[in-house]
Amino acid sequence: MIKRISIFLYIFLLGLCFPNPFSAAENSTPSGIPIDELGEFIDNYAEEYIGDTVAGAAIIAIKDDHIVFSKGYGYADVENQIPMDPETTVLEWGSITKLFVWVSAMQLAEQGKLDLEEDIRNYLPDGFLTKLNYDDPITILNLMHHNAGFEENIFDLLFDSPEQLVSLEQVLKTAEPEQVFKPGEVVAYSNYSTSLAAYIIEEITGQPFYEYVDEHIFEELEMNQSTMHLPVEDNQEIELHKGKGYFSGENGAFIESEPFYISMYPSGGINGTAADLAKFAQALMQSESGNTSLFKENGTVTELLSTSYAPEEDVPGLAHGFWEYDGEYRGLTHSGNTIAYSSNIQIVPEDNFAIIILTNQADEIDLLFGLTDELVGRGDHTVQENLPPASEVEGSYLSARRTYNGFMNLYTYLAPLHVEAMNDSEIELELGGFKATYMQTDPYVYKLKNGDDVFIPSNVMYFHENNGNVVQISTTYADYLPMDKSKAFLFSSLGLFIWCMLYFLINPFVLVVLAFIQKRRKKKILAVTKWNWILTLSGTALALNIALLIIRMLNKPMRTYSELLPHFIGNYVFSVVSFISVIIVIVFWRKKRLSKVQKTGYVLTCISSIMFIVWLVIWQMYS
Template identity: 30%
Template structure:
């Protein structure tokens, strides 16, 4: 069977790009608001509107904005409900927070969690019981000795090997079908570590539907939306909602074509709503589950949802039931619980301050800089300015610090790695795609860098260290010690890269523990190694066929085709799965992966290429060469140019260097 080569660009599937949009912690920025800080919190509607007006009227904000809806509530009142910019740039249709409909993306998870909590109140669900009780004929393989429960699903701690599904058919499929076609395996003890889990919330919707005996969308409509008067909210894009749906835009203000939810009416991120409707939900959450005469949850259930149930360190907020603790650097000492949402062209953030009886919701209909974070930081600095504090320093021995050093691989996006090392003066150095920083310990296993970002570590009962730093949606797990190979000694010129590729799990040895560094590798094997770094599950079925020894790679090859990593412009450009991959073909795959990840594509060194490179691969090879992602097999010539040997087969040792250096030299925009 043949797969298509990597020649032409195309629009990447939005379901995969949305996986990456909200993964990273924005670096600290100055507050965009110049209003004098208040010391008494949000007071009244007039002042709240003045604050929001000043924020959105700033030239740099107006330049980036397509449209936004903002809602602020306090106690039982809506203080601010206002639109800025346009729902449709071409017709100049303004945002109306009462009528304009948005995809709220992962804020949908709060409504799925609310449905679960309702069934828990009725005794239909036990949050701590074996989840298999509620799955019927669906069986989830558990490779651990710990039972999976509903609480693990609610807190993103399921231990699933795959929590996201990208690519696949552009057609909508029912959630029941989606759940059964994408069953994960439990590979970590449930409750052990945090990894943002979309599948877990789709699974909750599936369980709600099974136990309630009605479709999930109908259940939420009858038991949440209708009691709260949320008449413009649904998990289904009805004709009435489509008429008022804000057009999504790219960062360049190009309209994004309408795309389906996957699965259809998806419990993890398929909800449509307005600013007015979201105000109703926030007030109910702040009022113990009640809005006017309607009650959707008991006060105890609401408190349980808003409580932190899982965290890496007592001083670092974690996850509640459906809620999360993003943008922690802006909390200014207040207790904040919230939920963000990201889909192409839609970016939302809802936050609650239960002790203050204050809530906020902001949503944008364009990609680009994270204006949600800027607005939230401006809000907190204006209404709840924090008092500067001097963090204490903990004296930790070099031996204790040494236990934390090593390579950490992100659980959700395995290409995102942290390199942690100890300094001679009792500190840690940490390097990630944002750069290198010095960490000083301010409490046991809690550190702070020079920018004020927290880094926390946790060593589980089985001795596995995890780290949290600069990435909101998952922890990173310390990679195992380098694996030894019978044919790769420490003196081997590629030894460090080969060992690290083994640590990262991207290239396997044979059954006799040999690596075969000088052996050529097939396209299927290389694609499989690269796809492993994305954290996306391989396809469960594929029309591709191959030699028996290559069959294990075909699920990843199929997924690469679905994501657009492997593509072509015609059947004449197809090539065999089992053919050896050339260096330029591998370069194009890495280049496209970098573009999907949204990393820095700057090519600053300006190295000139020598030798033969196909026109369709020149830009990709330049990216690889200018970022130094190669081993000693190539070097600059006397004229200062470099022959990448583009048309030659890629050897396994060279693939190890390429994949390892890709992770190590990744930098975000």
């Protein structure tokens, strides 16, 4: 008997020391990291960033419907040294909130109350959308795929006071963007589209969207430490546990952010814990029975997570609002950013794995994308033969997610995507100072080889080719379109702007000196000289107005349109005064005998004023 027990213990201990290789392979992350080594791996990875570039992070990993890792790093409150806790620390989820809109839409579709392919105008009040330029129907699927054709609009999105919050219906009317693409043609990530879908859900259910989510998602999943209702201060329990948000300062310092509020809250308004988000992820990762408390039918979650849009076969697209990710297995992901919080969630259904990362750091990418990439791995990089030369895709491209109407259209041209061939099969991408190398694996399909973490979400790019020309690039979150203005034009425009700004900021001082000299010589001041003064000062007013506009936007990009309206009115007024002054100066100098110096000065001021107004018109600085 003792001998049998000894043999059993020996075999048992041997099994602990030398685990079954097949079991180890199954009990790992999609990238192959053993689950029993996951904690050490994440600790080592996070150590490089926590306290340096990231104030705090809450990280949870799920495997086979079980939480296999849950840990907080850094601080939820740096000043008071309050540690981050995945179970209790409330953080802003940002655009991960959009997933709750799409799950809600699928719930209603399952019940037959919403048709994903029906024209959304049939669900909206008559005349609700006023800036549509195409008669083609817009469907809920278009909203899910961010290809309804709307331009980007950053105004009236975020506010710094809860008193500025308005109803979802009102903000959708106030901040309606223009439709610049035919539905289904171009993917351009859109907060407006998601919030519009939430409003349609309100119209169908007859209740505020946050109430619908509370009842049909939060309560169902016992997500008791999360809220979509704003302002968050109305919920004392949530407010008590909310971690502070931070920007990166100099020498590793963290600067606390002021709170911001969003009327278009279905696009990014959830405040909650990482543990609650893990419950949501678990509900979407089917168990063997396929049951989930989110849907009545087992097949609905399967449909939700199935591909609903792809730019090309075997190229990642979207699964009813979830973004597909080319990992070791097919991933479904969504990230989020608010003013001072960043987040990412990725589900890998085929491997029953999920990773959730929430941070209280603005624009964090190293943990969100770098760590996720390490855990879920990269897709197949097998290269086909006889691929087209990489030189065919060279060029500069602009994000389709941009403002097309108004002065903010200028911003996109400051940071285009540059693509340069390194050899016949590889290209180098440069965007805003970040660089990455991509390898061509299939005709016009390029996969990320190495580079900055900011490119990880777009680890596959598909170049749409037509007669030897690239007409579109499909990437995660937004397509890119060929640059529509030449380098010569852009540099000429920049040179003209610099000239006009310097001329009208310096010229008043020159005129003061000349006036002083004239006074000393007791020369009579001509009427044309007075009008030249008016012309110069109106140009100076334009320059100062634009400089102030730029400074205000750099200081706080998210503003209400009404805040900037005085600048646009000023541009109109000063431009009209300049135009009238140019005409009067030209009339007067033809009637007066003027010196060559005077004529040269007046001509230069008139030409500079006219060119300044032309520049303002080209770059839509009046709206």
